[in-house]
Amino acid sequence: MTRTTFKGALLATTLLSATAATAQDAELIIESWRNDDLAIWQDKIIPAFEAEHPGIKVKFTPSAPAEYNAVLNSKLDAGSAGDIITCRPFDASLALYDAGHLADLSDIEGMSNFSDVAKSGWSTDDGAATYCVPMASVIHGFIYNKEAFEEVGVEVPTTEEEFFAVLDAFKEDGNYIPMAMGTNDQWEAATMGYNNIGPNYWKGEEGRNALIAGEQKLTDEPWIAPFRQLAKWGDYLGDGFEAQTYPDSQNIFTLGRAAIYPSGSWEISGFNTQADFEMGAFPPPVQASGDTCYISDHTDIGIGMNAATDNPEAAKTFLNWVASSEFSNIFANALPGFFPLSNAAVELEDPLAQEFIGWRDSCESSIRSTYQILSRGTPNLENETWNASVAVIKGDESPEDAGARLQEGLASWYAPQQ
Amino acid sequence: MATPSKPGIRWHIVVFLAPAVLVYTAVMIYPLFNTLRLSFFSEIDQERVWVGLDNFRTLFGNTIWSDQFWNALGNNTWFFIIHMLVQNPIGVALAAILSSPRLRFAALYRSAIFIPTILSFVIVGFAWKLILSPIWGIAPGMLDAIGLKFLYQPWLGKEEYALTTLALVSVWQYVGIPMMLIYAALLSIPDEILEAGECDGITGLSAFWKIKLPLILPSIGIISILTFVGNFNAFDLIYAAQGALAGPDFSTDILGTFMYRTFFGFQLQLGDPHMGSAIASAMFVIILIGVCLYLFGIQRRLRNYQF
Numbered sequence: 001m002t003r004t005t006f007k008g009a010l011l012a013t014t015l016l017s018a019t020a021a022t023a024q025d026a027e028l029i030i031e032s033w034r035n036d037d038l039a040i041w042q043d044k045i046i047p048a049f050e051a052e053h054p055g056i057k058v059k060f061t062p063s064a065p066a067e068y069n070a071v072l073n074s075k076l077d078a079g080s081a082g083d084i085i086t087c088r089p090f091d092a093s094l095a096l097y098d099a100g101h102l103a104d105l106s107d108i109e110g111m112s113n114f115s116d117v118a119k120s121g122w123s124t125d126d127g128a129a130t131y132c133v134p135m136a137s138v139i140h141g142f143i144y145n146k147e148a149f150e151e152v153g154v155e156v157p158t159t160e161e162e163f164f165a166v167l168d169a170f171k172e173d174g175n176y177i178p179m180a181m182g183t184n185d186q187w188e189a190a191t192m193g194y195n196n197i198g199p200n201y202w203k204g205e206e207g208r209n210a211l212i213a214g215e216q217k218l219t220d221e222p223w224i225a226p227f228r229q230l231a232k233w234g235d236y237l238g239d240g241f242e243a244q245t246y247p248d249s250q251n252i253f254t255l256g257r258a259a260i261y262p263s264g265s266w267e268i269s270g271f272n273t274q275a276d277f278e279m280g281a282f283p284p285p286v287q288a289s290g291d292t293c294y295i296s297d298h299t300d301i302g303i304g305m306n307a308a309t310d311n312p313e314a315a316k317t318f319l320n321w322v323a324s325s326e327f328s329n330i331f332a333n334a335l336p337g338f339f340p341l342s343n344a345a346v347e348l349e350d351p352l353a354q355e356f357i358g359w360r361d362s363c364e365s366s367i368r369s370t371y372q373i374l375s376r377g378t379p380n381l382e383n384e385t386w387n388a389s390v391a392v393i394k395g396d397e398s399p400e401d402a403g404a405r406l407q408e409g410l411a412s413w414y415a416p417q418q
Numbered sequence: 419m420a421t422p423s424k425p426g427i428r429w430h431i432v433v434f435l436a437p438a439v440l441v442y443t444a445v446m447i448y449p450l451f452n453t454l455r456l457s458f459f460s461e462i463d464q465e466r467v468w469v470g471l472d473n474f475r476t477l478f479g480n481t482i483w484s485d486q487f488w489n490a491l492g493n494n495t496w497f498f499i500i501h502m503l504v505q506n507p508i509g510v511a512l513a514a515i516l517s518s519p520r521l522r523f524a525a526l527y528r529s530a531i532f533i534p535t536i537l538s539f540v541i542v543g544f545a546w547k548l549i550l551s552p553i554w555g556i557a558p559g560m561l562d563a564i565g566l567k568f569l570y571q572p573w574l575g576k577e578e579y580a581l582t583t584l585a586l587v588s589v590w591q592y593v594g595i596p597m598m599l600i601y602a603a604l605l606s607i608p609d610e611i612l613e614a615g616e617c618d619g620i621t622g623l624s625a626f627w628k629i630k631l632p633l634i635l636p637s638i639g640i641i642s643i644l645t646f647v648g649n650f651n652a653f654d655l656i657y658a659a660q661g662a663l664a665g666p667d668f669s670t671d672i673l674g675t676f677m678y679r680t681f682f683g684f685q686l687q688l689g690d691p692h693m694g695s696a697i698a699s700a701m702f703v704i705i706l707i708g709v710c711l712y713l714f715g716i717q718r719r720l721r722n723y724q725f
Binding site: 069070090091092095098099182183184185186187238239240241242243244245248252370371375378379380382383386387390391394396409412 | 464482483547550551552553554558571572573574575576577660661663665666667668682683684685686687688689
C-alpha cells in the first residue's frame, strides 16, 4: 500500500516538474532523508505554503535515510543539489556549513522564535552563526502498557526506587517481560538507555556543557551513575536479549508481551497503529522524590538553504514560513512524536504526544550528551558509548571501567579533556 | 614462391578485446589504482593534501586504529579457517556422494544444496537472524523438541559465538560452489582409470582416497584460493546480520566492515575516504600476498594430469 502511494507520489512529482518548467515561478527543491513523510509534505505542508505564497513552487525530493549524507554530499559537490537542505544535527551539517554549502541564516526574522538549546544543533561552536532553522526534536522517555500496569497493580514510577520496584513486580508476576530492549543493534542501549536516563544524573545542560568545557570527566560520578543503573537493567530484559534487535523490541511491546519500553517520542505514530492496548508515557525517574527532572529533548531535524541556490529570496521566504507557528502546528499534528522546536504554543491532538511534550513544562530540557562537538574525533564517542552501554548491560564491563575507557578515548583527541 | 607480405595490424583482435578491456579498466582497474592513490592523501581544512605514508602510519602505529585493524584481521582469519575446515571438506564429501552412480534423486539434492548460493546475502542474513532469534526463531523450539533446549544460546548476540555462527551461515550459503566444482572434476575422471584400479583391487573408499582425490587436488587448490579471496573481501553477510558496528563488541568485525565504517562514516562518525582507502589498500595487499603464496608455493607443486 505505502509502496503504491510512494510510486504514485514519484509519478506525481515527475509530472509536476514537467508542468512547473513551463511556468515562470521560482521553484524550490527540498532535499530530505524523511521519505516516510513524503505524503505529509505533499498533501499538507506544501499546499499550505503555496496557497499563501503564489509564485513559489515547492518540491519535496527525499532519499533513503541511510544514504542521505553520502547522496547529499556528492550532489552538493557536483552542484546539483536542491535549494532547501534538510539538516542533520551537529557535525554533519556543520561540515557542510564550513565547506560553504549551507548559507548563514542567523539574520532571518523567524530565527527569533527559537531558544539557544533549539539552535545548538545547527550553530557554529561559538553560537555566532546559525545555518539551519530548527524543525523538530524527539523526546526520550519510557512508554508503558497501561493495561499491564493495571493488571499487576502498580503505579507509574517517579523515582528510581519505584522504577525498580515496578520492574520487580512484573518479574515476579511473570506474565510480561518487564522491559523490552535488546542489545543486538547497540544503539538502543546508548540512545534509549544511557542518554535517556543520564540527564537526571548529570543535570542536563549543566553537565553536558561542563563536559564540553572539560570541567567534568566521564569518570565523574554523574557520568558513571547512569551506567550503574544500566547494569541493573540486564535482569529485567527478555530471554536472549543479547540477540534481540530493535524491530524485535518494537514488536514485543506492541504485541503486548512487555510492560515497559524505553524509547522516545518518535515511536508514537507507529505504535498508535500497531498496539491495541492503551499506552502511557513517563519521564526517566529521578533519584529522590522531589528532584528536578531532566529530559533529553533532542534536536533532530533542521532545514537550511543551499548557498548556491538560484532563488535565495524564495528560499528565505520558505524558511521563514517553516519558522512560523503555522508550520509548527501542521507538522506537529501530522507527525505526532516529532515536536516543533519553536517557542510558539502548539496544540497537539495525540494524547501520548501531549504527555511527552508536557514534560517540557515540568522538566529541564537537554540534548544527547555525545552529539555536540564530542563525537568529532577518533575514537568516536557516540559509537564508543553504544559499545560501552551494551557491555555494561550484559555485565561484560563494570560501570567504572566503561567510564574510564570512554574518558581515555575522548581525552586522546579532545584538548579540553586532556 | 612470393615471400608472405608482412602481416598488418590485426584489427579484429583489438576490436574483440576492446569491450572487455574498456569495461574492466573502467570499473576495476581504474578504481583500484585510484583507491591506492587516495590512500596517500588526507583532507586538511577542506583541501586534499598529499601526506605520503601517514595514513598507513596511523593505521598501524596508532593503537586506536591498529587494535581495530588486527582485531578485524584476526576475525577474518578465523572466518577463513572455518570455511576451509567446514565448507570445503563438506563440499568435497557431498560431491563424492553425488557422483556415486547408485545415488537416487542426485539432481534434486544437487539443486537443493546449490540454491542458497544464488540467494541474496541480505535474504540469507535476515532469514538466519530470524531462525536463530530467541524471540520468534524456530531454533529454540526445534532444540526443545529433541530435549536439547539447554544448548540454546542467543548465538548472534554472544561475543564468543557470533563470528563462528555467521561463518557457519556463510558456509551453509556457499557450500554449493565447492560441491559443484569438485563434482565437475570428479565427472571428468575417465572410467578407464577407475576400472584399471578395480582390476588392481582398489574399490570403494580406497578408490576415492587413492585415485579420485589426487586427481581433483588442483580443483581443491582453486577452491581454496577462491575461498581466501572471497572471505577476505567479505562484508555483506556481516553487514546484513550485525550492521556496520559488527557487534557484539566488534567480535564480528572483519576488514570489510571496518573499511566501510571508516570510508563512508557511521552514525555520528563522519566518513574519511582517505583512511578508508588506506584500509582498502591494506586489504588488497593481504589478498595479493595470499594469492602469490598460493600461486608460487602450492600451485606449481600440484601435478596436473591430462587424460
